[in-house]
Amino acid sequence: MPASPEDPLVTARRLEFAALLERFRSTAVLVPLGEGPSTDTERGLLTADLNGIRFILAFSDQQALARYAQVRGEFHREWAYRTVLGARLLDVAVPAAGVPCGVALDCADGPDGVIFPPVKGIVPGGAAVDAGTTNTYE
Numbered sequence: 001m002p003a004s005p006e007d008p009l010v011t012a013r014r015l016e017f018a019a020l021l022e023r024f025r026s027t028a029v030l031v032p033l034g035e036g037p038s039t040d041t042e043r044g045l046l047t048a049d050l051n052g053i054r055f056i057l058a059f060s061d062q063q064a065l066a067r068y069a070q071v072r073g074e075f076h077r078e079w080a081y082r083t084v085l086g087a088r089l090l091d092v093a094v095p096a097a098g099v100p101c102g103v104a105l106d107c108a109d110g111p112d113g114v115i116f117p118p119v120k121g122i123v124p125g126g127a128a129v130d131a132g133t134t135n136t137y138e
Helices: 008-025 062-071 086-096
Strands: 028-032 047-050 053-058 081-085 101-105 114-116
Touching: 008 086, 008 114, 028 053, 028 062, 028 086, 053 086, 081 086, 086 101
Parallel strands: 053 101
Antiparallel strands: 028 081, 047 053, 101 114
């Protein structure tokens, strides 16, 4: 039986996620640049595609980025990155992607990582894949 919106556990989880989202929006994160022959100023942000959705990869600190590099077997290469405010990723970079796009924070950290999907309440309405629905994640 699915949980009703009035379920205290659902309400608590929504509030917890809303607080996490607000912290992310106000925090500067590290975003690696994609590989390529271009200069750092011309390279795009590192992304990964999953089930038709593009995710910008972001990391809370250099240690989280190092864990990601280790998992990829690329720990010894130099990783160029930009420091970007979470709100700027969600409000500017996601809509600029031109495809359904969200943000994956600390994706090498298993259950400690966070996915910010491209849905209402997280990204601008025009970039949300659920723009025609009434549910939000706020």
